[in-house]
Amino acid sequence: MKEKDEIRKKLLRETSKCRACRFCVDVCPTYQALEGVETLTSFGRMQTLRYLLLGTLELDDAMIYALYSCLQCGRCEVVCKSKGQNLEIANIIHEGRTLLCPVE
């Protein structure tokens, strides 16, 4: 339980660092493949995760899909780093989905 609380705090801290610049959106392959659905991008997943952790959103199938459709390719991180924020987006999404909706 304590470990989960620590992960939750860390993820809240990390997702709060996103500046919502959206520079990472266009390079996300799921955004490209699904013709512009922002929830299926790095930025969208970071926001979804943040609001789930805060309790503003309730987990549903669409959010589980958003979190698990991340390919963990890291393309978003290259852009985020080049814009000076350097967030470990793929790992944040991975830890978030494992915490909130672990695969049985």
Ligand code: SF4
């Ligand atoms: S790691 Fe996930 S969120 Fe980032 S570009 Fe790849 S698919 Fe998109």
Ligand code: SF4
């Ligand atoms: S590039 Fe980084 S700071 Fe900008 S929206 Fe994407 S994750 Fe957030």
